[in-house]
Amino acid sequence: GGDAARVAEAMAAAPARRLGLERKGGLRPGLDADLSLVRPGRPWTLLEGDLRYRHRVSPYLGMSLTARVERTILRGVTVHGPGAAEAPRGRLVTRARAAVA
Numbered sequence: 778g779g780d781a782a783r784v785a786e787a788m789a790a791a792p793a794r795r796l797g798l799e800r801k802g803g804l805r806p807g808l809d810a811d812l813s814l815v816r817p818g819r820p821w822t823l824l825e826g827d828l829r830y831r832h833r834v835s836p837y838l839g840m841s842l843t844a845r846v847e848r849t850i851l852r853g854v855t856v857h858g859p860g861a862a863e864a865p866r867g868r869l870v871t872r873a874r875a876a877v878a
Contacts, residue, residue: 810853817844829857
């Protein structure tokens with residue numbers, strides 16, 4: 778309910794509006810289907826191998842966290858988690874590109 782709506786607004790809708798990314802930030806027909814499915818309430822420790830970007834540096838390494846991204850979906854395709862595509866795919870999103878892509 779309310780908590781999920783506030784998180785979605787703060788982490789998706791508001792940043793998309795602020796950056797002018799018209800196809801991002803919500804779940805409606807015509808928008809990109811970009812989602813992260815998060816499992817709360819399962820403590821775990823972040824290790825370097827858990828990072829899914831080129832430069833595996835984070836101020837959170839070694840910290841105990843209480844939520845974890847279980848699956849990431851970009852434009853309707855699972856790129857992380859069960860059933861993930863062989864290699865993550867994506868492209869740089871700029872304001873101009875997001876409006877016309």
